Amino acid sequence: MDAPSCNADIVIIGTGMAGVTLARELRKFDQDATIHMITSDDGQVYSKPMISNAFAQGKSPDTLVQKTAQQMAEDLNVRVWTHTQVQSIDRAARSLHMDGPGGGRIIGYGDLVLATGATPRPFEVEGSTSVSLPAVNSLTDYARWRAGLTEDARVLIVGAGLIGLEFANDLVNVGYRVEVVDPMAKPLGRLLPDKLGRIMQDALTDIGVTFHMGTTVTGIAPSVNGNVARLANGERIAFDHALSAIGLLPNTGLAQDAGLTVKRGIRVDAYLRTSDAHIYALGDCAETDAGVLPFILPLMAEARALAKTLTGAPAPVDLPALPVAVKTPALxxxxxxxxxxxxxxxxxxxxxxxxxxxxxxxxxxxxxxxxxxxxxxxxxxxxxxxxxxxxx
Ligand SMILES: Cc1cc2nc3c(=O)[nH]c(=O)nc-3n(C[C@H](O)[C@H](O)[C@H](O)COP(=O)(O)OP(=O)(O)OC[C@H]3O[C@@H](n4cnc5c(N)ncnc54)[C@H](O)[C@@H]3O)c2cc1C
Structure with missing residues (x-):
C-alpha cells in the first residue's frame, strides 16, 4: 500500500451500537486521542432493537434516528467517514484502504477496532437461485421495507426466531395479516422449552398471527393478486410482502482477508484482541470464548472493557448471564x-x-x-x- 493520507490513534470500523458505544466509552478516559470511525452506511445513530417494535411505539424510521453522523462526530469529537467501505487492512503497515466519497484513501492507525456487525443469512429456496427475500438488519433496511408496505397487506415472515416473532407481533397489532413459516416444531425453537414455545405460538395466534411450523418455503411465484409461497407440506400462502428473518452471519470478510483468526466470528481473547496485537473486535462480528453474542448487553460490556484496554488500563471482558427480552407484547x-x-x-x-x-x-x-x-x-x-x- 501507499503512504497513509491521514493517521488516527484509533480507527473504528462500524458505527452500529458497538462502534458508537465504544467511542462514547473511549471519550470517558481520553479526550485527546484522534478517533476515526468508518461506516459503509449513513452513520445515523439509532437503537436497533427499536426497529422490531416501531409500530407499537408509534415510531417511523425517521423518528428512530437519535443523531446524525455529524452530530455524533461533534458530540464525541471524532471524525466519521460515512458511505465509505473499508476494502482491506495492511497489518504490517498498520493502515487500511477504503473507497467511497473518501475516494481510495489510506488511513494509518495505532489501534484498529472491527465493529463490522453481521449480515442477514441469505434466504435460499432449494434448487433455485432466483428467489430472494428482503431482510431487516439496519434502519436503512427497515425504512426501505416499511416504505413498500401497503395498507392491510398480507405479510409472509420466514423464520420464527426472536426477530421474526417481534415483527409478527408488531405488524399484526396494526392490522397487517401475518403468516409465519419455520422448519422447527415450535416458535423460538432453539431458546424455549417446547411447552413455552406452544404458549408463545398460542398467544400470537390469539392476536391474529398464522403459523406454519415444521415446514419450509419451497418456491415463490407471482400471482394475479400478489405472490404465492409454496410450502414443503403442500400448503400455499398468498402474500403481498415478505420478510426473511432466518438469522445473521458475522461480517468476517475483512478480518479473514487480513489473515486474522476467524471461526464463526472474528476470534478474540478476553481483552477482545484478535490474532493481531493492534486489532480488536466487538459486537455482532466478534467471537469470544462465550461464542458469538449478537445482543446489546454483551456489546456494552465489551465496549466498557475495550475502552479501558485501548487507553492503557487493560481490562478483560466481564460478562454476567445475559437475559434478553423478547419484544412480543402478546406474551x-x-x-x-x-x-x-x-x-x-x-x-x-x-x-x-x-x-x-x-x-x-x-x-x-x-x-x-x-x-x-x-x-x-x-x-x-x-x-x-x-x-x-x-x-x-
Ligand atoms: C430488528 C432487530 C431487533 C433486535 N432486538 C434486540 C433486542 O431486543 N435486544 C438485544 O439485545 N439485541 C437485539 N438485536 C440485536 C442488536 O441490535 C445487535 O446485536 C447490535 O445492534 C449489533 O451492533 P453492531 O454494532 O455489532 O453491528 P451493526 O449494527 O451491524 O453495525 C455494523 C457497522 O459496520 C459497518 N461496516 C461493516 N463492514 C464495513 C466495511 N467493510 N467498511 C465500512 N463499514 C463497515 C456498517 O456500516 C455498520 O455501521 C436486534 C437486532 C435486530 C436486527
Whole structure:
C-alpha cells in the first residue's frame, strides 16, 4: 500500500451500537486521542432493537434516528467517514484502504477496532437461485421495507426466531395479516422449552398471527393478486410482502482477508484482541470464548472493557448471564439460554401466561431460564444466580 493520507490513534470500523458505544466509552478516559470511525452506511445513530417494535411505539424510521453522523462526530469529537467501505487492512503497515466519497484513501492507525456487525443469512429456496427475500438488519433496511408496505397487506415472515416473532407481533397489532413459516416444531425453537414455545405460538395466534411450523418455503411465484409461497407440506400462502428473518452471519470478510483468526466470528481473547496485537473486535462480528453474542448487553460490556484496554488500563471482558427480552407484547418473555451444548432438562412451573422455566444440569445446577408474563419481573434476580458467560 501507499503512504497513509491521514493517521488516527484509533480507527473504528462500524458505527452500529458497538462502534458508537465504544467511542462514547473511549471519550470517558481520553479526550485527546484522534478517533476515526468508518461506516459503509449513513452513520445515523439509532437503537436497533427499536426497529422490531416501531409500530407499537408509534415510531417511523425517521423518528428512530437519535443523531446524525455529524452530530455524533461533534458530540464525541471524532471524525466519521460515512458511505465509505473499508476494502482491506495492511497489518504490517498498520493502515487500511477504503473507497467511497473518501475516494481510495489510506488511513494509518495505532489501534484498529472491527465493529463490522453481521449480515442477514441469505434466504435460499432449494434448487433455485432466483428467489430472494428482503431482510431487516439496519434502519436503512427497515425504512426501505416499511416504505413498500401497503395498507392491510398480507405479510409472509420466514423464520420464527426472536426477530421474526417481534415483527409478527408488531405488524399484526396494526392490522397487517401475518403468516409465519419455520422448519422447527415450535416458535423460538432453539431458546424455549417446547411447552413455552406452544404458549408463545398460542398467544400470537390469539392476536391474529398464522403459523406454519415444521415446514419450509419451497418456491415463490407471482400471482394475479400478489405472490404465492409454496410450502414443503403442500400448503400455499398468498402474500403481498415478505420478510426473511432466518438469522445473521458475522461480517468476517475483512478480518479473514487480513489473515486474522476467524471461526464463526472474528476470534478474540478476553481483552477482545484478535490474532493481531493492534486489532480488536466487538459486537455482532466478534467471537469470544462465550461464542458469538449478537445482543446489546454483551456489546456494552465489551465496549466498557475495550475502552479501558485501548487507553492503557487493560481490562478483560466481564460478562454476567445475559437475559434478553423478547419484544412480543402478546406474551412478554425473557430468555437467558444455557451455554451452547450444556446438558440438562427444562423444568417449567406456573400457569397460563405466567411461567418460569429453569434449565437444570444432571447435578442440579441452574444453567439458564425463560420467564413469561408476570414472571418476567424476576429476570434480574435470576440472572444473578446463573453462571457468568465470561469472568474477568
Ligand atoms: C430488528 C432487530 C431487533 C433486535 N432486538 C434486540 C433486542 O431486543 N435486544 C438485544 O439485545 N439485541 C437485539 N438485536 C440485536 C442488536 O441490535 C445487535 O446485536 C447490535 O445492534 C449489533 O451492533 P453492531 O454494532 O455489532 O453491528 P451493526 O449494527 O451491524 O453495525 C455494523 C457497522 O459496520 C459497518 N461496516 C461493516 N463492514 C464495513 C466495511 N467493510 N467498511 C465500512 N463499514 C463497515 C456498517 O456500516 C455498520 O455501521 C436486534 C437486532 C435486530 C436486527
Amino acid at each position: 412478554p418473555t425473557v430468555v437467558c439460554p444455557p451455554a451452547p451444548g450444556a446438558k440438562g432438562d427444562w423444568i417449567v412451573e406456573g400457569d397460563g401466561h405466567d411461567r418460569r422455566a429453569l434449565f437444570v444440569s444432571p447435578d442440579g445446577e441452574e444453567l439458564g431460564f425463560v420467564l413469561t408474563g408476570t414472571e418476567t419481573k424476576a429476570r434480574q434476580t435470576l440472572a444473578k444466580e446463573m453462571p457468568r458467560l465470561l469472568a474477568a
